[in-house]
Amino acid sequence: MIEILFTISGAGMLVSILAGARAPKLWLAGVLVGAMGGFGAAVAALVTGVVWDWQGALTLGGEAVHLRLDAVSALFLALLSVVGGAGAVYEREYWTEIAHPRSARSGRVWWSLLLLCLGLVLVTTNGLHFLIAWELFTVSAYFLVTLDRERREVRAAGWLYLAASHVAALCLFAFFTLLAVRTGSWELGGMRDHAELAPLFWLALVGFGLKAGLFPLHIWLPSAHSNAPSHVSAILSGVTIKIGIYGLVRFSGWLPVPPEAGWVVAFLGVTSAVLGVAFALGQHDLKRLLAYHSVENIGIILIGLGFALVAVGQGNATWGRLALAGGLLHVWNHGLFKALLFFSAGSVLHATGTREMSRLGGLWRVMPWTASLFALGAVAISGLPPLNGFVSEWLVFLGLFDATLAHGPSAWAAIPAAILLGITGALALACFVKVCGVVFLGAPRSHAAAHAHESGPAMRGAMIVLGAACVAIGLAPVVFWPAVLRAVDVWNPVWVGAQTPVALSSLGVFHVALAVLAFLAASWLWRRAGRGGLTRALTWDCGYVFPTPRMQYTAGSFAGIITEWFAWILRPVRHEHRPTETLPVSARFSEHTPETVLEYAVEPAGGVVMQLSQAARRLQHGRVQAYLLYLLIGLAALAVVVLLGGDK
């Protein structure tokens, strides 16, 4: 059955690639058929647990095409299908031919190619084909990021993305080539008994970690995700960075890992989680803020994976399974709510033309759907019950608590990780109260915000689908649990059959009760308030009669207390012109948080390399005499080496 579904899916994607430029409706149909086929195949693999293995007679680059769909691949494929399909529907209204005559056509083709190559990365079991598909999806993502390439910052973001992606690709080339050399074939699969392959994990960590955007390898992520069109941001944040996670999960399951790997991954995870959200708090650009939250959530996923690796090292199945299951479920959850948030942010951008939070405000009045769906996503990403974000964070927490109770060396890592995960949750809550309050509540801060409009049915429909998925995982986690456990069992077959006592059904019952009662209480209170007589009056401002929108609390002030605590790494840049005279004429204040790692580490290092290259360039001037001299010096040096080292 999976074979048929994949054939349909592949045919749909090919049709959409061919039709993308000319026939947008056919393109949409193709993408949706492709997504549904992929989703069906993934669901079939996750429900039945059957591993689909297919070897074709076709060869590519001298290697036979070999595809395999197991639970780990299917987990990521399901996410790809949902977000890819929803994004295509969203695109039809967001990036129309009328608004973007130059890029709408190519955007559609690149979108299809991106989905197809991402799918291929997930199902291929050949190192060479993996690399080809990887490179193709990286390039398609580059063209999608730079669809609006007339703007300078978009080109800069695209360039940074391309450069970072190719550093990652370089590591992966080395990784797969060394793997192929040592095993004698490009075929991939379980080889945990080859202990000599363990050091290759570090190459994979850098390569896949760059793609996943873990701190401090995230430098390309904020600018690429914020400057891309919003449906592209959604799939980049929701799915492509998860492909980095897929690589780490896949190859830490298939290959042996060094004993320190788990600790390092867990440490990187905790760092990414806390610093990602700290940087997010310092942002004033709505989409850039969401991009930093991706760093945070990748951190949470890596905490799960890291502790699972530690558990493998210590031979403890219970908490390792819990932590990994939490991490994998968070892959789904983050993919869903982050895509939802980017769609909503795109809806705001579409309606107001700005991503600056200080120019927005009061949007709930004109965009009630977008505001409600963004609020739903905000509750989910803050990890609050009864939505899906809480379920996965709860599982990771349980894993960490059990690791503490195990009383081994793992406890020393689990205690700080649990505390910092709690801090991350509280910081994310602070950040999303800020975003919701400043963007959607209060009074509009600009003309554009006051005259915004709600988005149409296509954009709204895509958001509703993702929102519904978030609610479903939150209210009925039991339904999704077996699928996640199946992926965990594929990751480490040794754990198959181990008991994982999780009270997900109790949690689900509580969540349903909470949701129903919250709804009832809210409507009751609304009715009660209306019965006593609703009077509208100005907001209380200490008796001030003419409050203006500019007197509202800003995003920067809201986050001020926390950004102060993190100033050591955020290094906010302030430009201020304080009022001095008794009757001041003008005063100004502005603040922005740079990408610290990029500006204080990568760029200076790049500058040094450039200077060295400039110096080396002086040797190359085109004078034949000097070149002859170089030759002579080289020969003489060789002679010296031969003479001195000749005895050995």
Added chain:
Amino acid sequence: MTLILDLILRLAVWLLLAPLLPGIINKVKAWVACRRGPPVLQLYYDLAKLWRKGVVLSTLASPGFIAGPAVAWVALTGAAMLMPLGPAGSALSFRGDVLLLIYLLALARFCTAWAAMETGSAFEGMGAAREVSYAVLAEAAIIAAVLSLSVQTGSVSLVTMLSPSAGAGAVLLAAGLFTVLLAENCRVPFDDPNTHLELTMIHEVMVLDHSGPPLAAILHGASVKLLLFAVLLVQAVLPMGELPPLGVAGALAAGVLVVTVGVGLVESLLARLAFRRVPLLLTTAFLLCLFALLVAWKGGAK
């Protein structure tokens, strides 16, 4: 049937007794200051009065302004249902319910802060910012406290975590949790519920624009939260495991009373801190809980 009866009784205990605590605190404060003070049942009168009143809404407020307090109230009541009451246990208990409880408190915080941001007032924004920022440090302290209880009892479920006798780090834990109680419930020295200057408030300034039934929901929810923290503190610290059920119930009630009087005394005897010192005190609370955790680990852990 017994399940429903248990649930109703439990709700009655939590919802009816909670408004008593602020009354007791005010009585203690009045007693220390040699005043007569408001009656102990004052909050009940206030709630009844507010419930009958009409509502004045800010012109900027959305329906979320009223939904926020309602959802926060449900979240706090739900958290109370998870909290065991001595011999009666809790309404629903499972592995990891303690984390659900912590995150329900966070949900309540999200909703209150959301409702505060509705009005577009700088004062309320300020209050919401303080509330969510200081909660970050309080959250760290609570997680450390929960970890120490968890290590001490070898369990991740509230009923077993809170039932046996207190561990070696009880004093440290008591000090840490009491400080967190003061911070989370906006009492002196973190916040002054009686202050009259909007600029210096945290919780009170967030609800400036609320009136009528929504304000009643907020005030009642706040009292449930105070009772919740008092019950948590008493059960975490007091060695009640060996007493007969009635004795446990009595000890629990007495303990809650002692905590409440303690809050009243702190409010009478201490001035509130400058805002820049608040993080220091919260960090101290976190460290106390962390040391309790280390003691629990090195000491008689199971």
